[in-house]
Each structure stands twice: as C-alpha cells, then as structure tokens.
Amino acid sequence: MKKSSELTAGELHGTKPQGRGGLKSQKSRVQTVILGSILPIILIIAWELLSRAEVFPSYQLPAPTVILDTIAGLAADGSLWGHVGITLYRVLIGFLIGTAFAVILGSIVGFYKKAEQLFDPMIQAFRSIPSLAWVPLFILWMGIGEPSKVTMIAVGVFFPVYLNVVSGINGVDRKLIEVGKMYGLNTFELIRRVILPASLPSFLTGIRSGLGLGWMFVVAAELMGASSGLGYLLVLGQNTLSPETILASIILFAVVGKSTDWLLKIVEQKSLHWQDNAVKA
Amino acid sequence: MSLNINNISRSFNGKEVVKNVSFEADPGEIVGLLGTSGCGKSTVLRAISGLDTGYRGEVEINGKASRKVEASTGFIFQEPRLMPWLNVMENVTFGLKGKKESKDEIGRKYLRDVGLAGSEHLYPKELSGGMAQRVAIARALITSPEVLLLDEPFSALDAFTKMQLQDLLLEIWEEYRTTIVLVTHDIEEATYLCDKIVILKDRPGRVGQEIILDEPRPRRRGSNALANYKTDILNSLDLSRV
Numbered sequence A: 001m002k003k004s005s006e007l008t009a010g011e012l013h014g015t016k017p018q019g020r021g022g023l024k025s026q027k028s029r030v031q032t033v034i035l036g037s038i039l040p041i042i043l044i045i046a047w048e049l050l051s052r053a054e055v056f057p058s059y060q061l062p063a064p065t066v067i068l069d070t071i072a073g074l075a076a077d078g079s080l081w082g083h084v085g086i087t088l089y090r091v092l093i094g095f096l097i098g099t100a101f102a103v104i105l106g107s108i109v110g111f112y113k114k115a116e117q118l119f120d121p122m123i124q125a126f127r128s129i130p131s132l133a134w135v136p137l138f139i140l141w142m143g144i145g146e147p148s149k150v151t152m153i154a155v156g157v158f159f160p161v162y163l164n165v166v167s168g169i170n171g172v173d174r175k176l177i178e179v180g181k182m183y184g185l186n187t188f189e190l191i192r193r194v195i196l197p198a199s200l201p202s203f204l205t206g207i208r209s210g211l212g213l214g215w216m217f218v219v220a221a222e223l224m225g226a227s228s229g230l231g232y233l234l235v236l237g238q239n240t241l242s243p244e245t246i247l248a249s250i251i252l253f254a255v256v257g258k259s260t261d262w263l264l265k266i267v268e269q270k271s272l273h274w275q276d277n278a279v280k281a
Numbered sequence B: 001m002s003l004n005i006n007n008i009s010r011s012f013n014g015k016e017v018v019k020n021v022s023f024e025a026d027p028g029e030i031v032g033l034l035g036t037s038g039c040g041k042s043t044v045l046r047a048i049s050g051l052d053t054g055y056r057g058e059v060e061i062n063g064k065a066s067r068k069v070e071a072s073t074g075f076i077f078q079e080p081r082l083m084p085w086l087n088v089m090e091n092v093t094f095g096l097k098g099k100k101e102s103k104d105e106i107g108r109k110y111l112r113d114v115g116l117a118g119s120e121h122l123y124p125k126e127l128s129g130g131m132a133q134r135v136a137i138a139r140a141l142i143t144s145p146e147v148l149l150l151d152e153p154f155s156a157l158d159a160f161t162k163m164q165l166q167d168l169l170l171e172i173w174e175e176y177r178t179t180i181v182l183v184t185h186d187i188e189e190a191t192y193l194c195d196k197i198v199i200l201k202d203r204p205g206r207v208g209q210e211i212i213l214d215e216p217r218p219r220r221r222g223s224n225a226l227a228n229y230k231t232d233i234l235n236s237l238d239l240s241r242v
C-alpha cells in the first residue's frame, strides 16, 4: 500500500518539468515493471520447458516458441498484415460510427429534458438486451459481409459512449455554469466553453470502454463468418486443428487491442492533464 | 452605479425564505449583508445578480428595473469556481472577448493587481485556496464591473489570507470605486469593510436594522470604534432569541 502511494506521488512530480525526484520515480517505475514481469516470465519458461519435455501434447498446447514461429511465419508470407489490418479497420470504422451516433444522441438527451424523456427509456430498454443477441438478426438483414460486422461493432461501442456522454453532461457542475451565465454566455457558448470541457473526462472514459467492447465484438463478428481477420484465424485454427494459430491470433488480439487502448490513454492524459486526481487509471 | 432593492421576497417550493427585503446602495458604497447562516443572504444576492429570477419585488440598477444578468455586474462566489481545465491566465480572462494577445495583456495587469504575477500558467489544481480566490477576484474585476457582488468570499480562507484579501478588496475599491454588496456572516469583516451593514434576521429572512459606519478608512482592526459597532450588531441580531 505504502509503496504504491509513494509511486503515484513520484509520478505526479515527474509530470512537471521542474519536478524534482523525476529520476527516483523513473527508477521505481522500472522496478515495478521488473516486479510485474517476474511471474509471467517464469510461467512462459516453465511452459516452454514442459512443452519440450512433451508433458503438454503439442496438438493441444504448443510451446511459446512454436506460437512465435507461427506469428513470424504469418509475417513472412505477408498475410499477417492483411489479417491485422482488416480487423483493425473493422474496429475503427465500427468505433467511429458507434461513437458518432452516441455523441449526437447523448448530447441531445443530455441537453434537452424533453429529449431525455423521449429517447432515454427506449435506449435503456435496448441496453438491457445483451448486444451479441443482435448478431443473428444483423446477419439475416445484411449478410455476413462487412456491413453486418461494422454494425455489430458500432452497436457495442454505442452504449458505453452514450451513457458516459449523458452522465458527463448531466454531471457538469451547476456552479461552473453559473460562472458562465455571470459573463453573459448564451446557450451555445455555455456548451462550448463550459459544458463540453467539463464533460470531457466522462466522454473519454466512455470511448475507452467503447473501444474495449469494439474489440470484443469484432471477435464475435469475425467468428460468425469471415474470410480474413484475426477472428478468421481463430476459426481457421479450430478447423485445421492447429492450436498454435489460435494462440497466435489471441496474442495478436491482445497486442493490437492493448496498443489502441494505450493510444487512447495517451490522448486522455494529454487532454486531461488539468484533472486533480491522485491516481490516473 | 446605485442599487435599489425593493421588497424582494422569494419562496422555494411554497416555503418563503426571504420576505420583503429592501435596501439601497449608493454609487461606490460598500454595503454588507449580514445574518446568520440560512437566513437568505445568498438568495437576496442571487436575485440582485440576475442569476435567480424567481423572486417577487424589484432590483433597480441605476434606477432601471432589471431581471437578468447585467454586463456591469460582477460576482465573486464563496468558492473560487475556477474552470479546472483552464490555466490561471485563461481563467482570469474568461469573461473577455477579443484576441488572445490583447486579453492576456489585460489579464497580466489584473493578475499583478491581485498579487499573482508569474502564476499565469498554473492550473487550478496547483493553487492554494487563497491563490484560487485571488484568481476569482481578478476574473470578476477584469470586465470592470460597476457593481460587485460577493457571497462570503473569504469565509473558506485562513485568518491571515482572509485579512490580506480584505485589504486587497479595499485597494481595488479605492481604485475603481465599485458599488459593492458583500454577503457575510463575519461581524469583524463587515465592520472592517462596510459603509453600511444591512442585518437580515428571522425566518423568513427580513431586514432587521441598517447600521451606518462613518468610521473613516483606513480602519484599524480591533479599534474601539469597530468594537462598538460590533456590540450594536450583536444586540440587533439578538442571538439569544434564535
């Protein structure tokens, strides 16, 4: 407990250019990384050794090096980029569409009481349906091509973003709005200069969890039927009885998904540097 | 600018909290609105500011009835209410229009006035309570308000910072001769700063008494004259009955 609080204090200092103790925080951060990596490294080494000793049958759980070889092989014949690319593309388009709808509808519902009474009950009702349940219907309507996949991802992204936009706008401090009113701001200026920046943290939380759901839904969408993409590799691995392909795909999902989240996290930290939080997620 | 508060009453959910409050403020006068917590001081001030319009009665500014926020009115709240995403300079110039360079030019002047030159780039999270309230004061002054409304502006500050900022307010007043309505529950503060003290009492709140303080400035904290006024005020508040 003590250790982690020391760490955050150090990190806070490190963000200021004149911050002292920057070196110390760097050191302790390296320490945490090392500490956190000990177990995974031991597990991977044990896994490799046990696989080589043929304790795990290779047709069920191939060795880590075999999985890496598979990824290297996909990279060598060029298909890796195609699979990663198309999956990333689907997530991105679905994410953009879902976010756009969520922002528009969320803003309207957040700003206008009447719109809230009109839309919100219906949206809440739709929300209680697990989004994956829509999958068969979308496939029925749109086939198994790109539109149904992108729609599915967009639906998944929509809800967390929508909910956070609405709660962000509803949660804007009335006291700050009063300051704006004291300076004679009209509704439009109030939205631009007070409400939007004040609800930005909530919005960014929303798009980060939206992106997470986007990745979940792209797996579902590609499992349903695809001829390329990381999800397709999962199916391929299952059908060709090659667990290394499945595991390679899982690892690629993790790496690419984490990278996109990391990008958003950087955006979040850059745009929310003013926040007075002790700990930033 | 002169202020004329005529018979203001305000109810929330059918319950009257302020009843027939009237008082005047001459141009350049510092009027204190003093009363126990919950007697409706903030309610009256919000009516004067135009932030609240649900009152009965009339607020006249320079003889003209007004029921909206006037550009000539500035408000300093109990909390600094800075925009956390704006730095000190951006907060101070919040109410200005025009190009950034010209706004910053003016902003620097007011930051110097409140003793914060050099803190332009800090964010609210990096400010102490006193600094934040100075920023709020600069932000309110920058639009050159002719009426300045303050709602217990120093009550959240420590005694030393409070005295510094009270003196700062007087310096500013010397320079701009703003008409000031100061809500406070601090009797020393009221006697140190005000030309006139309007005492609110009872529930619903009404004007109990007006006390004129013709003690010349600079006043000495803790002087006999101020102590006598304090006794008057305490008698008028009649706290034993509450």
Ligand SMILES: Nc1ncnc2c1ncn2[C@@H]1O[C@H](COP(=O)(O)OP(=O)(O)O)[C@@H](O)[C@H]1O
Residues within 6 Å of the ligand: B012, B013, B017, B035, B036, B037, B038, B039, B040, B041, B042, B043, B044
């Ligand atoms: N917006 C509001 N809605 C309901 N009641 C309110 C509102 N504002 C103030 N009141 C009530 O009016 C009374 C006076 O409040 P206020 O003017 O804030 O007192 P003071 O500033 O003198 O402490 C209090 O009892 C408070 O609960």
Ligand SMILES: [Mg+2]
Residues within 6 Å of the ligand: B041, B042, B043, B151, B152
């Ligand atoms: Mg009050």
